[in-house]
Amino acid sequence: MDWGALHTILGGVNKHSTSIGKIWLTVLFIFRIMILVVAAERVWGDEQDDFICNTLQPGCKNVCYDHFFPISHIRLWALQLIFVSTPALLVAMHVAYRRHEKKRQFRKGDQKCEYKDIEEIRRQRFHIEGSLWWTYTSSIFFRLVFEAVFMYAFYFMYDGFQMPRLMKCSAWPCPNTVDCFVSRPTEKTVFTIFMIAVSSICILLNVAELCYLLTKFFLRRSKKAGNPKHHPNHENKEETKQNEMNELISDSCQNTVIGFSS
Amino acid sequence: MSWGFLRDLLSGVNKYSTGIGRIWVAVVFIFRLLVYVAAAENIWKYEYDEFECNIRQPGCENVCFDHFFPVSHIRLWALQLIMVSTPSLVVVFHVAYRENREKHHNQKLYTSPGKIDGGLLCTYLISLILKTGFEIVFLVLFYKLYNGFQVPRLVKCDIRPCPNTVDCYISKPTEKMIFLCFLVATSCLCIVLNLGELSYLIFKYSIKCYLKRYIKKRQ
Numbered sequence: 462m463d464w465g466a467l468h469t470i471l472g473g474v475n476k477h478s479t480s481i482g483k484i485w486l487t488v489l490f491i492f493r494i495m496i497l498v499v500a501a502e503r504v505w506g507d508e509q510d511d512f513i514c515n516t517l518q519p520g521c522k523n524v525c526y527d528h529f530f531p532i533s534h535i536r537l538w539a540l541q542l543i544f545v546s547t548p549a550l551l552v553a554m555h556v557a558y559r560r561h562e563k564k565r566q567f568r569k570g571d572q573k574c575e576y577k578d579i580e581e582i583r584r585q586r587f588h589i590e591g592s593l594w595w596t597y598t599s600s601i602f603f604r605l606v607f608e609a610v611f612m613y614a615f616y617f618m619y620d621g622f623q624m625p626r627l628m629k630c631s632a633w634p635c636p637n638t639v640d641c642f643v644s645r646p647t648e649k650t651v652f653t654i655f656m657i658a659v660s661s662i663c664i665l666l667n668v669a670e671l672c673y674l675l676t677k678f679f680l681r682r683s684k685k686a687g688n689p690k691h692h693p694n695h696e697n698k699e700e701t702k703q704n705e706m707n708e709l710i711s712d713s714c715q716n717t718v719i720g721f722s723s
Numbered sequence: 724m725s726w727g728f729l730r731d732l733l734s735g736v737n738k739y740s741t742g743i744g745r746i747w748v749a750v751v752f753i754f755r756l757l758v759y760v761a762a763a764e765n766i767w768k769y770e771y772d773e774f775e776c777n778i779r780q781p782g783c784e785n786v787c788f789d790h791f792f793p794v795s796h797i798r799l800w801a802l803q804l805i806m807v808s809t810p811s812l813v814v815v816f817h818v819a820y821r822e823n824r825e826k827h828h829n830q831k832l833y834t835s836p837g838k839i840d841g842g843l844l845c846t847y848l849i850s851l852i853l854k855t856g857f858e859i860v861f862l863v864l865f866y867k868l869y870n871g872f873q874v875p876r877l878v879k880c881d882i883r884p885c886p887n888t889v890d891c892y893i894s895k896p897t898e899k900m901i902f903l904c905f906l907v908a909t910s911c912l913c914i915v916l917n918l919g920e921l922s923y924l925i926f927k928y929s930i931k932c933y934l935k936r937y938i939k940k941r942q
Binding site for chain 1: 727730745746749752753754757758760761762765766769773775776777876877890891892893894896898901
């Protein structure tokens with residue numbers, strides 16, 4: 462179980478996101494998770510071993526390290542990535558639930574159900590409207606909130622994004638104010654700024670996706686209000702586009718659910 | 724053999740779960756297993772090396788560490804994850820047994836071997852009760868072993884061969900406490916999900932039973 466498993470789980474959802482959503486997921490996996498695993502973990506790997514305080518007093522180093530790093534950058538990033546990735550599963554669960562309801566209706570022999578067989582339900586495309594639209598938009602909103610909260614927590618805990626070379630510590634049992642030296646401060650600063658920059662790009666992508674969805678929603682509503690008589694060609698085009706998107710969502714959910722169960 | 728094995732096991736269980744059961748699997752995968760592997764393991768990696776006592780007496784640090792950490796937090800966490808995930812296997816075995824029976828008799832004995840009814844319902848309810856039980860047992864164990872969910876910066880130790888009361892310092896206590904709180908929060912969430920699923924199933928099947936009896940009476 463590792464980041465690869467998260468990639469498998471989210472890969473299914475990706476097929477059914479908007480284009481901006483796909484870009485967001487690529488940025489997440491390549492510029493954040495991969496950088497975290499391949500590079501950042503090595504930079505922070507020896508952080509406590511090489512955190513040196515100018516004293517021989519046993520315990521002083523431990524206490525000073527704990528005081529200046531209540532939670533390591535690496536762990537905070539790992540938690541941020543986990544929290545930011547999970548709202549996408551809300552959409553997957555919602556579509557799986559809708560599909561399950563349709564299958565139940567079909568099995569009961571409901572005459573309202575217009576499908577001929579289960580396969581058609583599997584292939585069926587749900588409209589991204591009503592509750593599903595809200596779920597999708599909420600997932601983007603939660604992503605934004607988690608990103609912002611973690612960035613703020615980072616800024617608040619470490620007084621900015623720079624890693625100082627030297628920290629002065631006078632916590633007990635240090636006998637007086639002691640100089641403590643952080644290992645690889647410049648490299649850590651570089652990676653911190655990189656991760657913050659990529660987080661900001663992800664926030665912008667999420668905001669763009671949200672605006673795109675809202676714009677599409679309002680445009681569709683105004684078109685409906687403006688065209689009470691539906692032209693067959695126009696309706697087909699709209700339906701086809703919606704169907705494509707819904708197929709994506711429903712297929713992704715199917716794959717995600719199967720991914721869980723396989 | 725690693726956590727991937729548990730992941731594959733639980734993915735199989737997902738097929739026969741209710742909606743709430745699937746949410747439970749997602750919570751266990753993402754907020755417990757992934758957090759454990761990606762973050763928590765590294766915090767406790769060098770806990771013994773970084774445990775420092777203000778004394779040069781050989782053996783004192785060993786003895787004090789052993790006294791304060793009879794079982795490391797991270798090992799208890801791993802045990803909890805394993806114990807909590809395995810009752811679901813009982814359901815998988817029962818479904819496999821049903822499918823075997825159908826094959827053996829060469830006829831359709833059940834509407835669907837994976838449908839939660841009859842004996843499988845009892846098995847499912849037992850697995851839910853066991854899961855909840857294990858969660859509570861481990862939370863209580865954590866609480867009793869470590870006097871709450873706090874990790875102190877300093878512990879005082881006076882066990883032989885330490886010559887007197889010695890100050891010992893634990894590494895990364897704040898970070899450990901944050902992740903322990905996270906562990907407790909996710910355990911409680913899983914307990915709530917399990918109890919919710921239990922109530923939902925009992926309620927659903929009581930209503931079904933009641934309706935069946937009602938229809939029979941009227942007939």
